[in-house]
Amino acid sequence: MAKVAVVGAGMTKFVRRAQETGPELSWQAAKMALDSAGLTLKDVDAVVIGSAPDAFDGVHMKGEYLAEGAGAWRKPCIRGFVGGGTGVFSPIQGWYHVASGQFDTVLVVCEEKMSSCHPHPQGAFITIFDHITERPLGPNLLWIFALEMNRYMTVHGITKEEIALVAVKNKKNALDHPCSQLGAELTVQDILDSEVLAWPVNRLDVSPASDGAAAIVMCAEHVAKRVSDKPVWVEGVGWHLDTAYWTNRDLYYPRYVEYAARMAYEMAGIKEPRKEIHIVEPYDPFDYKELHHLEGLLLCDRGQAARLTADGVTQRDGDLPVCPSGGLLGVGNPIAAAGLMKVCELFWQLRGEAGKRQVPGTPRRGLAQAWGDLMQVGTVVILGR
Amino acid sequence: MTVKIKEWPGTALSSRDIEEGRVLTVRHKLRAEYEWDAGVAIGRYLRELKNGRLIARRCGGCERTLLPPRMFCEECFTPTSEWVYVGATGTVNTFSICYVRWDVVRLKEPLLPAVITVDGASPGMGILHLLGEVRPDDIRVGMRVQAVWKSPDEREGAITDIKYWKPIQGG
Numbered sequence: 001m002a003k004v005a006v007v008g009a010g011m012t013k014f015v016r017r018a019q020e021t022g023p024e025l026s027w028q029a030a031k032m033a034l035d036s037a038g039l040t041l042k043d044v045d046a047v048v049i050g051s052a053p054d055a056f057d058g059v060h061m062k063g064e065y066l067a068e069g070a071g072a073w074r075k076p077c078i079r080g081f082v083g084g085g086t087g088v089f090s091p092i093q094g095w096y097h098v099a100s101g102q103f104d105t106v107l108v109v110c111e112e113k114m115s116s117c118h119p120h121p122q123g124a125f126i127t128i129f130d131h132i133t134e135r136p137l138g139p140n141l142l143w144i145f146a147l148e149m150n151r152y153m154t155v156h157g158i159t160k161e162e163i164a165l166v167a168v169k170n171k172k173n174a175l176d177h178p179c180s181q182l183g184a185e186l187t188v189q190d191i192l193d194s195e196v197l198a199w200p201v202n203r204l205d206v207s208p209a210s211d212g213a214a215a216i217v218m219c220a221e222h223v224a225k226r227v228s229d230k231p232v233w234v235e236g237v238g239w240h241l242d243t244a245y246w247t248n249r250d251l252y253y254p255r256y257v258e259y260a261a262r263m264a265y266e267m268a269g270i271k272e273p274r275k276e277i278h279i280v281e282p283y284d285p286f287d288y289k290e291l292h293h294l295e296g297l298l299l300c301d302r303g304q305a306a307r308l309t310a311d312g313v314t315q316r317d318g319d320l321p322v323c324p325s326g327g328l329l330g331v332g333n334p335i336a337a338a339g340l341m342k343v344c345e346l347f348w349q350l351r352g353e354a355g356k357r358q359v360p361g362t363p364r365r366g367l368a369q370a371w372g373d374l375m376q377v378g379t380v381v382i383l384g385r
Numbered sequence: 386m387t388v389k390i391k392e393w394p395g396t397a398l399s400s401r402d403i404e405e406g407r408v409l410t411v412r413h414k415l416r417a418e419y420e421w422d423a424g425v426a427i428g429r430y431l432r433e434l435k436n437g438r439l440i441a442r443r444c445g446g447c448e449r450t451l452l453p454p455r456m457f458c459e460e461c462f463t464p465t466s467e468w469v470y471v472g473a474t475g476t477v478n479t480f481s482i483c484y485v486r487w488d489v490v491r492l493k494e495p496l497l498p499a500v501i502t503v504d505g506a507s508p509g510m511g512i513l514h515l516l517g518e519v520r521p522d523d524i525r526v527g528m529r530v531q532a533v534w535k536s537p538d539e540r541e542g543a544i545t546d547i548k549y550w551k552p553i554q555g556g
């Protein structure tokens with residue numbers, strides 16, 4: 001397979017409600033990514049668009065709707081969708097477009113505008129539950145997270161206090177992100193005192209609904225060497241789907257994340273991920289998910305991620321910085337754009353361009369992961385320099 | 386290149402921007418109606434719920450008893466072989482105490498969703514349902530529960546023919 005590089009990245013601010021439309025946000029992120037690589041749309045051979053359910057926008061054929069903004073006019077274009085896993089799956093699609101040898105330069109654009117859905121974007125999620133055996137029970141999206149979080153806490157004997165440390169860390173990290181929606185200096189007690197939505201989930205355990213876009217430019221080795229003096233390379237990719245019969249699985253452990261990670265580690269030739277991965281951007285729509293995913297990624301033993309957090313290992317200056325960006329909890333969660341924001345963060349961190357967020361010691365290799373659908377999709381990208 | 390970018394794009398709106406008409410919006414209410422065929426496996430599942438019973442499908446290949454029932458086994462990728470009645474008792478695998486509705490309207494009386502692993506189905510085969518006749522503070526993972534059915538004339542062949550699951554006394 002041909003080597004594939006990332007040579008540019010861009011994103012918009014993540015906000016609760018943006019004045020710009022989806023195509024306008026897409027254009028802003030795509031243009032920034034191209035500019036940062038010193039390229040123009042003429043250099044782009046194909047476009048990958050990532051966006052989550054059409055139900056947020058109430059617009060069918062959302063890929064086509066976003067296409068002009070994403071630079072896809074009169075170009076080969078595909079829109080990928082694997083639920084919340086989309087933002088890290090889109091660069092995987094970009095990778096195989098280039099690795100196949102079919103295209104030299106691919107623009108990957110992820111956009112989400114959740115604010116259009118009223119009275120609340122959460123309403124768009126009820127259709128993920130089985131329409132015959134589950135929806136008549138009146139479920140909402142919080143249920144699956146609350147049920148999973150409780151199972152995870154119960155099996156391992158983890159407390160809400162330990163989990164709240166993740167929200168404190170990520171919201172604090174986000175204060176240094178120029179695009180963040182919810183950067184804040186909070187205490188564990190603030191998290192515990194916030195409104196109980198669906199026990200064990202409190203309001204500050206949850207990432208917000210957001211509007212925003214992110215984009216990267218991916219290209220073949222011969223292009224990367226010509227246009228960039230600091231290309232970042234795709235070293236591994238992995239993705240995996242578990243059963244939609246989610247009540248038939250033990251929710252305490254995300255097996256699909258492990259399988260996706262193993263695929264990516266094997267491709268990258270990584271034998272000891274705990275030593276060979278230097279920064280991690282796991283998907284953190286809820287604070288416990290960061291812990292859950294660190295375990296699925298084999299970056300710590302099952303049930304041990306809370307301890308790593310308490311010991312400060314996952315702080316930006318710790319041995320394994322986790323969500324140095326501020327994550328979804330802090331930067332915001334425009335679903336597909338949030339996943340790609342994590343890949344952008346790795347790009348900036350590995351190039352030493354992350355400003356106030358820069359992890360010390362110039363990390364050499366990072367991993368981004370997203371998760372989605374009925375707690376069943378794992379997507380993983382490993383970048384290195 | 387984050388350090389080189391001074392102005393990041395994207396314009397945040399406040400609710401006052403909308404209320405005071407500083408930006409223009411267009412509203413639309415989508416009206417769509419669907420009628421879903423329950424299918425072969427779930428069709429029988431619903432019919433048995435109307436009879437006050439839970440039914441599963443057994444796979445001759447992996448020998449799992451599958452709940453909710455399906456006509457093919459996703460693991461063996463072969464047809465499942467027989468119908469098996471399972472108990473209307475089970476164990477709380479996990480639960481939540483939920484104070485918001487699907488549209489984020491707050492609830493005074495919480496909903497008590499749970500994953501319940503059902504006796505007679507293979508280990509770990511659970512369904513999503515609700516708990517009732519229990520104080521939220523008393524719910525525990527591992528608690529034994531039994532289905533509370535609607536009366537026969539109220540049942541309509543739906544998952545809600547079970548009103549909720551309540552703790553088994555002394556269970």
